[in-house]
Amino acid sequence: MDMAAKIAALGQSLGPDVLQSVRDLFTEEQERLAASQPASFTGISYGPHERHRLDLYAPQGALSAPILIFLHGGGFLKGDKGSATNWPNANVGRMAAQSGFVGIVPNYRLAPDHQWPAGPEDVASVIAWVKANAAQHGGDPGRIVLAGTSAGAVHAAGYIKRSGTADIRAAILLSGLYGYTPLDERDTLYYGDPSLYPGRMPLEAVASTTLPLFIACAQHDPARFQQEFLALLQDRLARHGTMPRAMIVSGHNHYSLPMHLGTADRRLADEISAFIHDTTN
Template sequence: MNQVREAIAALGTDLGPDVLVQCRALFDAEQSALMAQVPVSASDVAYGPHERHRIDLYQPQGNTPAPILVFVHGGGFLKGDKGGATDWPNANVGRMAAQAGFLGAVINYRLAPDNVWPAGSEDVASVVSWLKANATQHGGDPDRIVLMGTSAGAVHVAGYLKLAGDRDVRAAILLSGLYGYTPLDQRDTLYYGDPALYPDRMPMEAVAATHLPLFLACAEYDPPRFQAEFLGLMQDRLTRHGAMPRAFIHSGHNHYSMAMHLGTADRRLANEICAFVRETTT
């Protein structure tokens, strides 16, 4: 574990395909070994009409119906995939959920630039509706749904709160998201469109104001903008509610590795997430 931490520290706070590949290599052996232990129970199930409207389910052993943990992958609005039976990144979160006794649901959603705001958040809403109607047959409790997203996925979960409010889900977990506390990045316009509309389209008001239980996290080696967003939302929540939300700063990890390592022997964040899901779905 120390070697992994040292390797991640050496990568610094940069983002990009080369860093992503190096992060995946750090966990490839351990995550590949875990794939056979928790196979996908239903794959590429359609939750909507678009070709990207697909969901994989990881059913737990033991008592059902189980709480449902929905994971929304990152990818800067432009890329990303839920993984599956032969591709572990992002699928590892579904497997982690199943091992913890939850129904793990890992989704794909429509991507920019062909699909712009609020497509991603609308897709999260479609997933929630699909689970409400179909989760029981897969061992899940449709009344105990927790949403979780990383990076762009966290943005889409936050956007769901803006579109739908706090109905139909029990809680939300936001890993390294962008909520509107920092200036617009050029890449963001590919999803949000006209920069003049950007402030009204960001979900920070809804996320800061909601009474839905929240769990926020960022990584020690997250880029400064993501750390500033984390702190901005923490301060906003404190100002509005008189208390900070449940939160975690993950030492020894970066923007990519924070979700990528879930399910491995480094249980620090996984334990926090699973405890939060249990507490908010009892």
């Protein structure tokens, strides 16, 4: 059975068993990537909280390279930037470095202890650190692309809603929720009082922004994420007369969408790389 068939067999559901199964599919290849592209610096503090830490992945000899900031997922409640021995999410920073970019992978505060707008506030702090410090690590602070998957995509969109787009060149949103579908009980642990949802979801900001966007979902994403993806594309078309760059990644699910980056399956990685080049040059 090939990789796509194994992922398809897992269906569209979420949960720790599916997550572990997907991780197992890519561990051997991702551990090779980890050995060949170690982090340049780890555990850098960008704020006062214990989760205000980021890792930096820079290509050898980088000089004024574009910068990719990647925000992990985890349903607002979980998630980690990864490490030398825990490859998920760190693999995106490594992929960035292998593509000639400076990769930044931070942790951020989690619900329920930290509710809206903790996510976009932390993103703003990461970007402030990058603008102040990236040049000494070979990055160009004037060429930042913000990316996130799942809850990370929501926080990236939330940053656009609260802080605007002056400090970033573009955004990459993978399997995010933007406000087109009803929120569930898990979401309330982050957003709080349901009566406040319309003012907290990033729908209007993402739909109306002129910032270049690359939006993707997986063939086997849960239906809600696919509905959000399609609704955002339709809304963008209605508002702008054209859709943003977008991709439905065949043969992948919600977890494998970010976890396969850096492997031999280069389809999404190549689209991301081309998007970063096109929006930062």
